[in-house]
Amino acid sequence: MTEPTFYYKTALSDLQGAWQVIREAVVEHPPFTEQSRLLFHVDEGMSWENVRGLRKMGKTLLVIRNIVAQPTVSPMLRE
Numbered sequence: 001m002t003e004p005t006f007y008y009k010t011a012l013s014d015l016q017g018a019w020q021v022i023r024e025a026v027v028e029h030p031p032f033t034e035q036s037r038l039l040f041h042v043d044e045g046m047s048w049e050n051v052r053g054l055r056k057m058g059k060t061l062l063v064i065r066n067i068v069a070q071p072t073v074s075p076m077l078r079e
Contacts, residue, residue, distance in 0.1 A: 012051050019046040033072040054072065
């Protein structure tokens with residue numbers, strides 16, 4: 001077997017890339033109270049297990065949404 005020199009881009013890899021964009025947005029903002037907690041859940045969302053399991057991902061997104069909705073979180077992240 002030879003090592004592949006290319007990989008097919010899939011919807012799942014695009015989805016994982018979207019999680020990376022969310023993570024970068026959280027990291028780029030000035031520190032706030034729930035930042036480490038939020039990053040923990042974003043990192044969980046980025047995992048392949050979560051990306052492949054859309055039902056689990058929905059639950060993770062809901063947790064993230066609830067954290068971002070708190071008044072201690074930067075209003076810029078709510079946009």
